[in-house]
Amino acid sequence: MAPIRPRQSENKTNGNAMSSRFPEGSPRSGSSGDGLQDALLGVRLTGGRRFPTLCAAVKTPPVSRRADRFLRHLGLCVGALILVGLVPPARAREQARLRTRNVILVTTDGLRQEEVFQGAEEILISRQYGNVGKTNELKAEFWRPDPRQSREVLFPFLWGTVAKQGQLLGNRRLGSEVRVTNGRNFSYPGYNEFLTGIADPRIDSNDKVLNANTNVFEWLQGRPGYRGRVAAVVNWDVLPWILNGPRAGFPIWSGFEVPPGTRRMPVPRALDEMVEHGSHVWSGVLLDTFVRHAAFHAIDTLKPRALYVSYGETDDWAHEGHYERYLRSAHAFDRFLGDLWKRVQSLPQYRDKTSLVITADHGRGPAPVAWKNHGREISDSAYLWMAVIGPDTPALGERRDHPLVRQSQVAATVAALLGEDFVGASPRSAPAVVEVLGR
Numbered sequence: 218m219a220p221i222r223p224r225q226s227e228n229k230t231n232g233n234a235m236s237s238r239f240p241e242g243s244p245r246s247g248s249s250g251d252g253l254q255d256a257l258l259g260v261r262l263t264g265g266r267r268f269p270t271l272c273a274a275v276k277t278p279p280v281s282r283r284a285d286r287f288l289r290h291l292g293l294c295v296g297a298l299i300l301v302g303l304v305p306p307a308r309a310r311e312q313a314r315l316r317t318r319n320v321i322l323v324t325t326d327g328l329r330q331e332e333v334f335q336g337a338e339e340i341l342i343s344r345q346y347g348n349v350g351k352t353n354e355l356k357a358e359f360w361r362p363d364p365r366q367s368r369e370v371l372f373p374f375l376w377g378t379v380a381k382q383g384q385l386l387g388n389r390r391l392g393s394e395v396r397v398t399n400g401r402n403f404s405y406p407g408y409n410e411f412l413t414g415i416a417d418p419r420i421d422s423n424d425k426v427l428n429a430n431t432n433v434f435e436w437l438q439g440r441p442g443y444r445g446r447v448a449a450v451v452n453w454d455v456l457p458w459i460l461n462g463p464r465a466g467f468p469i470w471s472g473f474e475v476p477p478g479t480r481r482m483p484v485p486r487a488l489d490e491m492v493e494h495g496s497h498v499w500s501g502v503l504l505d506t507f508v509r510h511a512a513f514h515a516i517d518t519l520k521p522r523a524l525y526v527s528y529g530e531t532d533d534w535a536h537e538g539h540y541e542r543y544l545r546s547a548h549a550f551d552r553f554l555g556d557l558w559k560r561v562q563s564l565p566q567y568r569d570k571t572s573l574v575i576t577a578d579h580g581r582g583p584a585p586v587a588w589k590n591h592g593r594e595i596s597d598s599a600y601l602w603m604a605v606i607g608p609d610t611p612a613l614g615e616r617r618d619h620p621l622v623r624q625s626q627v628a629a630t631v632a633a634l635l636g637e638d639f640v641g642a643s644p645r646s647a648p649a650v651v652e653v654l655g656r
Contacts, residue, residue: 315634319561320635321523321524322525322574322631326452326528326532327578330387332547337544339360358370383610385604392617396622397600399416404532408459409459411624412525413428426458432465438466446519452508470511472492488510523631530542530549572634576601580597581597609654610653623647626648629649630650634653
């Protein structure tokens with residue numbers, strides 16, 4: 218017989234889901250039920266080991282009390298017995314072990330692993346290969362003879378904080394690879410792969426087609442404790458289709474039109490007006506500064522437990538061959554990460570309870586020419602990078618001699634950091650990267 222699974226819940230309490238079907242005035246919603254609530258929570262988190270405590274808490278009332286009060290208490294005890302059988306013990310133990318209660322996935326489009334691990338490339342700080350005018354000034358700002366110093370000045374948060382408190386994967390020179398596995402090496406297939414855990418061969422274009430695959434944020438939105446606590450702030454205009462906004466149900470912010478039925482995330486009118494009337498460099502990508510403001514607004518107002526933020530400038534400046542602007546947008550992305558980390562550590566809901574997962578949708582070709590492009594015909598554009606920081610990720614820094622990490626493992630990793638089993642719900646998805654989970 219298949220195991221009985223608990224119904225999805227609407228109510229959230231300190232990040233742990235409990236049933237929302239208790240009526241007002243019952244022990245669930247009043248102060249008189251606090252002990253029972255704690256006992257029930259203990260059962261969920263320990264797979265039933267607190268059952269004796271629970272039974273002691275729900276004692277048969279004196280005979281003189283009304284029979285209906287007795288039956289209500291008896292019903293609650295029976296309900297707790299059922300709950301003990303419904304909670305998978307392994308998952309309950311995992312959730313109790315983890316300190317992460319919130320996850321933020323942040324990506325930037327097409328940022329090469331070469332810059333992440335080696336810093337700015339000297340050959341591209343030139344008029345010939347990088348369309349750079351003031352080469353000496355750019356070199357003084359971002360380039361150093363030692364690649365380790367170059368990467369630190371370009372990405373001070375990644376190398377000053379994540380490298381000390383978290384993990385960075387993907388430096389091929391150290392025997393660590395993160396790879397696209399969809400074989401396409403461009404955006405829609407890449408976003409689909411890391412959001413759904415599936416390298417789908419049917420996706421072969423960047424057309425605005427609603428994604429048939431379920432992404433991890435959509436799945437979390439349906440999990441107990443997450444309904445109404447999931448959001449996305451995206452740059453590229455195709456992403457609301459990749460997320461399948463109408464079906465996903467969580468709020469999405471985009472500066473462009475979204476599929477009919479998508480729940481738009483509200484932002485201050487001033488931001489909408491700046492997006493509408495501001496200058497646009499590209500037809501389907503905004504300046505990342507708008508995404509930055511929308512992301513912080515989402516944290517301050519929605520307080521999501523699962524948030525996806527996508528930056529986009531890096532890819533478009535690279536396609537245009539402007540290496541200076543590519544570097545500056547990469548540097549701004551790192552600054553956003555640092556500011557985001559400071560913000561979450563300043564808020565009680567997020568402090569010491571939040572993990573960041575950081576990556577890209579694809580790589581790019583090598584210098585001096587192919588760095589502008591990516592795709593199936595450019596094999597190097599399959600190589601990626603990934604960074605994770607949070608209370609459950611061991612501080613192992615830059616990884617070396619590490620097993621291959623596939624882009625499709627990102628989705629399950631996002632869920633696993635929260636103690637959730639995305640692969641169990643989506644068996645075609647790749648497994649989580651266990652090394653960043655402290656297992």
